[in-house]
Amino acid sequence: MSDVNKTIQKWHASFRKGTDFDSWGQLVEAIDEYQILARHLQKEVQSTNSCDFTEDQKKTLGKFATCLEMRSASLQCTQSNGEFKLEDLKKLEPIIQNIQTYNKDFPFDVQPVPLRKILAPGEEESLELEEEEDATGGAGSPEAFPSRVPGTLLPRLPSEPGMGLLTIKIDKIGLKDAGQCIDPYITISVKDLNGVDVNPVQETPVASRKEDNYIHFSMDVEIQRHVERLPKGAAIFFEFKHYKPKKRFTSTKCFAFMELDEIKPGPIVIELYKKPTDFKRKKLQLLTKKPLFLHLHQTLHKDC
Numbered sequence: 001m002s003d004v005n006k007t008i009q010k011w012h013a014s015f016r017k018g019t020d021f022d023s024w025g026q027l028v029e030a031i032d033e034y035q036i037l038a039r040h041l042q043k044e045v046q047s048t049n050s051c052d053f054t055e056d057q058k059k060t061l062g063k064f065a066t067c068l069e070m071r072s073a074s075l076q077c078t079q080s081n082g083e084f085k086l087e088d089l090k091k092l093e094p095i096i097q098n099i100q101t102y103n104k105d106f107p108f109d110v111q112p113v114p115l116r117k118i119l120a121p122g123e124e125e126s127l128e129l130e131e132e133e134d135a136t137g138g139a140g141s142p143e144a145f146p147s148r149v150p151g152t153l154l155p156r157l158p159s160e161p162g163m164g165l166l167t168i169k170i171d172k173i174g175l176k177d178a179g180q181c182i183d184p185y186i187t188i189s190v191k192d193l194n195g196v197d198v199n200p201v202q203e204t205p206v207a208s209r210k211e212d213n214y215i216h217f218s219m220d221v222e223i224q225r226h227v228e229r230l231p232k233g234a235a236i237f238f239e240f241k242h243y244k245p246k247k248r249f250t251s252t253k254c255f256a257f258m259e260l261d262e263i264k265p266g267p268i269v270i271e272l273y274k275k276p277t278d279f280k281r282k283k284l285q286l287l288t289k290k291p292l293f294l295h296l297h298q299t300l301h302k303d304c
Contacts, residue, residue: 004052004100007044011037012097018068019093022075022086028154028224031072032200035152038068045112057099062112064092070110072152151185151205156222156301163226164302166263170204170217173240173272174292178215181242181253188221193233195279199224213292227263227300235259238270238294239277252277254287256294265300269293 018033044053045062053061067089074083088108095102157165170186184207190199202224207215223236239255255277256270272287272294 007052008096008099011040012093014040015093015096019086019090022071022089027075028157028200031075031152031154034068034072038065038072041065041068053099057102059112060095060099060102060106063106063108063110064095066110066112067092067108075155151219152201152203153205153219154200154202154222154224157224157226159301159303160226161303163228164300166223166227167299167301168221168223168236168258169297169299170219170221170238171267171295171297172214172216172218173294174213174290175215175240175253175272176213176288176290176292178213179210181210181215182245183243183250184215185241186217187237187239187241189237189239189279190223190225190230190234191237191279192231193280198231198234227260230260232260235281237277237279240272240294257281258296263298263300265298267295267297269295 014033014037018030018037021027021030021033041061042065045058045065067084070084071086071089074085091107095106156167159165168188170188173186175181186204187201188203189197189201192198202221204217204219204221207217208219209216223230235257237255237257240253241250242253243249244251252275254272254275256272258268258270262268262270270293272292274285274287278284
């Protein structure tokens with residue numbers, strides 16, 4: 001069997017795994033599987049070295065990835081209006097199975113996820129020597145560029161007697177050039193002392209509005225582990241990211257973190273640090289001397 005056929009088989013298996021989880025009501029697992037597959041498809045679409053698929057086939061794969069993202073967003077949304085249903089997604093199975101021979105119109109009126117490069121930590125540093133210059137006006141309004149796909153926020157875990165769950169509402173972030181950030185969003189992760197992920201990484205949708213020096217989110221993030229089960233020394237990280245049209249990639253602008261001893265109900269304001277994100281918290285540099293912070297509100301849920 002050729003490598004490309006093996007790849008298609010893996011994609012199909014991942015798709016079936018996700019729809020099975022979905023139909024069984026295992027929403028967290030379904031979302032994870034859909035997003036993993038969407039990233040694999042997007043990587044193939046953006047590859048300039050691959051000759052395995054034609055441009056039309058890549059466009060179809062891109063639309064397929066969009067549908068996976070839409071279904072993920074539907075599973076995370078409590079409102080049913082405009083949701084992308086499981087039965088709609090299942091209609092796409094013949095496409096992923098037969099992508100090399102599929103020659104019909106795509107069944108849904110969607111567009112491929114925009115070709116934006118999201119760089120690994122540290123990668124972007126070599127490309128951002130002119131970071132400050134990019135913060136000037138003339139980069140274009142947010143409306144001039146395609147919107148990012150929906151976020152990847154996960155639902156709250158089931159409660160357990162005597163165990164606490166943490167909801168963090170991301171209220172707003174203060175930045176001197178807030179109005180010029182395009183498609184701003186925040187990546188949330190929980191890392192141990194060695195910088196290793198403890199929970200699934202989540203991303204907010206694009207911020208709801210900008211006002212003066214603030215970008216407003218007003219979004220709830222459900223931490224995907226009971227508070228009592230978070231490892232000693234772990235921290236919750238918030239990476240602020242935005243799209244840079246001149247370089248066509250998504251960049252981390254700054255980050256903040258909250259340690260476990262800061263978990264308590266009510267509002268909290270935390271400092272912003274310069275990139276690259278230091279998950280081990282060894283060499284921290286404040287982003288600015290100005291009083292600009294990340295504003296959060298914590299809610300603890302506990303069944304006695």
